[in-house]
Amino acid sequence: MSSEIVKWNIKDLKVLDRVPTYYSIGHLMVPGGDTKKPYGKYVVAYNKITKDRYLPTGPELAQSAQLYSIEGDKMQLLLDFPTIGEPHYAQAIPAEKIKDQSVKFFDIAQNKHPYVAAGEKNTKVERKGNEVHVYMTAIRSHLTPDNIEGVQVGDEVYFHVTNLEQDWDIPHGFAIKHAATAELLIMPGETSTLKFVPTQAGVYPFYCTDFCSALHQEMQGYLRVSPKGSNVPLKWHTGGTDSTATVAAK
Numbered sequence: 104m105s106s107e108i109v110k111w112n113i114k115d116l117k118v119l120d121r122v123p124t125y126y127s128i129g130h131l132m133v134p135g136g137d138t139k140k141p142y143g144k145y146v147v148a149y150n151k152i153t154k155d156r157y158l159p160t161g162p163e164l165a166q167s168a169q170l171y172s173i174e175g176d177k178m179q180l181l182l183d184f185p186t187i188g189e190p191h192y193a194q195a196i197p198a199e200k201i202k203d204q205s206v207k208f209f210d211i212a213q214n215k216h217p218y219v220a221a222g223e224k225n226t227k228v229e230r231k232g233n234e235v236h237v238y239m240t241a242i243r244s245h246l247t248p249d250n251i252e253g254v255q256v257g258d259e260v261y262f263h264v265t266n267l268e269q270d271w272d273i274p275h276g277f278a279i280k281h282a283a284t285a286e287l288l289i290m291p292g293e294t295s296t297l298k299f300v301p302t303q304a305g306v307y308p309f310y311c312t313d314f315c316s317a318l319h320q321e322m323q324g325y326l327r328v329s330p331k332g333s334n335v336p337l338k339w340h341t342g343g344t345d346s347t348a349t350v351a352a353k
């Protein structure tokens with residue numbers, strides 16, 4: 104690999120301009136600054152300590168960022184805005200590098216996840232020893248299935264949630280109360296798994312954790328956990344209150 108060697112003589116360098124910032128610069132960022140060819144049109148100063156700058160909202164104040172043009176010999180302030188935290192190692196690149204390559208959603212037909220449910224008709228709940236695998240789907244505005252019973256204390260429950268959406272910017276989330284893990288965030292067309300090991304009998308709500316429409320709050324359901332050795336059969340259904348109505352039991 105050949106590399107251009109640029110020889111700088113410190114005596115040839117001179118300071119062309121200085122500008123004040125608010126107050127203390129923590130970091131500077133030039134778009135593409137970590138690449139061989141930075142874009143060189145702008146610099147952003149990320150500043151800490153902004154006393155007297157913004158409304159005094161507490162012991163710590165909003166931090167500040169200032170965008171300057173560095174195209175000419177004189178720097179020009181283009182934009183001045185508060186930030187939460189003074190970003191470290193911030194990066195910027197031209198928008199067109201991202202814009203045309205953005206993935207809008209994953210094609211559900213290409214989803215080869217071993218636990219995918221590519222459509223509501225493919226949803227099911229399977230027991231393998233003490234493992235219970237829930238093949239669940241999420242689409243505005245319900246989870247399928249949204250009522251499950253027959254799980255027992257000590258079972259390992261795996262919620263394999265497939266987001267059926269084929270639309271841009273519609274992720275769904277998934278969480279169940281008492282789980283020892285955090286929530287899932289599932290992109291459109293993807294499948295993700297959340298493991299839940301209930302330690303007490305009871306009814307546990309599960310729900311979408313990412314706002315997805317005005318009916319987002321409808322995306323919820325219940326898992327009934329019975330004591331170990333209980334004879335409650337594994338059953339599941341979607342919608343309604345009568346658990347015998349649309350049972351798809353094995």
Ligand SMILES: [Cu+2]
Nearest residue numbers: 275311315322
């Ligand atoms: Cu949702």
